[in-house]
Amino acid sequence: MNYPNGKKNNVKQQSSDPKYGFSNRGMTLEDDINATNTFYLDRDKAIIHKKPTPVQIVNVHYPKRSAAVITEGYFKQASTTDYNGIYKHKYIDFEAKETKNKTRFPLANIHEHQIMHMKSIIDHGGVSFLIIRFAVYNETYYMPAESFIPLWDKQFNGGKKSIPYETIKEEGYVIPFHYQARVNYLEVIDKLYF
Amino acid sequence: MNYPNGKKNNVKQQSSDPKYGFSNRGMTLEDDINATNTFYLDRDKAIIHKKPTPVQIVNVHYPKRSAAVITEGYFKQASTTDYNGIYKHKYIDFEAKETKNKTRFPLANIHEHQIMHMKSIIDHGGVSFLIIRFAVYNETYYMPAESFIPLWDKQFNGGKKSIPYETIKEEGYVIPFHYQARVNYLEVIDKLYF
Numbered sequence: 001m002n003y004p005n006g007k008k009n010n011v012k013q014q015s016s017d018p019k020y021g022f023s024n025r026g027m028t029l030e031d032d033i034n035a036t037n038t039f040y041l042d043r044d045k046a047i048i049h050k051k052p053t054p055v056q057i058v059n060v061h062y063p064k065r066s067a068a069v070i071t072e073g074y075f076k077q078a079s080t081t082d083y084n085g086i087y088k089h090k091y092i093d094f095e096a097k098e099t100k101n102k103t104r105f106p107l108a109n110i111h112e113h114q115i116m117h118m119k120s121i122i123d124h125g126g127v128s129f130l131i132i133r134f135a136v137y138n139e140t141y142y143m144p145a146e147s148f149i150p151l152w153d154k155q156f157n158g159g160k161k162s163i164p165y166e167t168i169k170e171e172g173y174v175i176p177f178h179y180q181a182r183v184n185y186l187e188v189i190d191k192l193y194f
Numbered sequence: 195m196n197y198p199n200g201k202k203n204n205v206k207q208q209s210s211d212p213k214y215g216f217s218n219r220g221m222t223l224e225d226d227i228n229a230t231n232t233f234y235l236d237r238d239k240a241i242i243h244k245k246p247t248p249v250q251i252v253n254v255h256y257p258k259r260s261a262a263v264i265t266e267g268y269f270k271q272a273s274t275t276d277y278n279g280i281y282k283h284k285y286i287d288f289e290a291k292e293t294k295n296k297t298r299f300p301l302a303n304i305h306e307h308q309i310m311h312m313k314s315i316i317d318h319g320g321v322s323f324l325i326i327r328f329a330v331y332n333e334t335y336y337m338p339a340e341s342f343i344p345l346w347d348k349q350f351n352g353g354k355k356s357i358p359y360e361t362i363k364e365e366g367y368v369i370p371f372h373y374q375a376r377v378n379y380l381e382v383i384d385k386l387y388f
Contacts, residue, residue, distance in 0.1 A: 044317075046318070049274055052245060053251070054246040055267065070249060070269070072265070079243070080243055088319070120241050121280060124283065
């Protein structure tokens with residue numbers, strides 16, 4: 001297993017550690033990442049935002065003297081990843097997924113055009129990765145696109161439609177918890193790139 | 195004058211310049227930039243996307259056997275710029291605005307939090323700029339954030355609420371037209387950074 005800070009870590013430690021305590025209850029991975037990005041922004045550490053959910057707007061109603069109302073819209077599939085921005089001059093681009101599965105990360109969570117996008121980002125000199133949370137263990141991993149893409153590709157060469165939890169433990173990096181940066185992924189980036 | 199597609203257009207200006215030809219008819223600045231970004235993507239020159247319009251989703255209806263329908267939503271003000279991505283290892287971030295004004299660019303087009311965002315991007319080593327089109331002249335300018343921000347700030351020190359067209363001509367760079375990259379802004383970035 002890889003640890004960016006060199007510290008040992010395991011599930012039991014996390015759940016028994018008061019810092020994970022009650023404040024984490026009911027927070028989704030997205031909530032945690034948004035809070036983390038806000039913290040980074042406030043501290044002027046990095047500028048990373050979640051892209052808005054893509055909506056196809058079909059009908060808009062314009063009432064007099066009040067705001068326009070979208071009365072018909074549909075969710076569109078995202079063609080890129082959910083988060084991007086800049087950190088220490090580097091272009092940062094990632095996707096985040098949470099699974100309730102205890103033993104595997106199902107690859108259906110990531111679409112082919114997102115993989116294509118991540119490949120391109122690496123080719124153009126950006127930093128691309130996945131944040132994967134195993135909700136049952138409350139463990140969150142940083143999975144470099146460079147490691148994830150070959151695993152994703154394998155499914156078309158007789159491989160399985162999921163990545164074992166153990167593989168993610170081996171090839172990914174535990175993202176440390178910080179009480180304000182709940183998914184403190186910049187620490188992993190620091191370790192890997194700076 | 196009205197066209198079958200329902201869009202208004204200034205035919206005289208555009209058709210008088212052969213390089214813009216008829217294919218440009220009815221294209222907004224956003225259309226042109228999207229087409230340019232698609233071209234860049236197809237040629238693997240840069241990965242730049244427009245962020246989806248931020249929508250606050252209030253009500254969603256889930257019909258059986260068909261896609262979820264957003265039945266109530268509102269437009270939210272964007273807290274960042276509209277476009278970002280990566281080019282030659284650099285983080286790229288910009289906003290695009292078209293004006294029908296002949297003599298000035300009204301500063302109300304750009305919000306304060308967008309200015310704050312652009313300042314941050316520069317501080318963190320990114321490339322930030324505005325694309326400003328004077329629709330009447332069919333002229334499109336690349337205005338570096340470094341030049342634009344002080345002009346924007348001036349309005350709070352007794353300055354005007356707009357920037358004269360002449361100033362944009364002087365401090366900005368004409369974005370060349372390319373028949374597939376209609377707003378070929380990477381050419382300006384190449385000149386300024388590479």
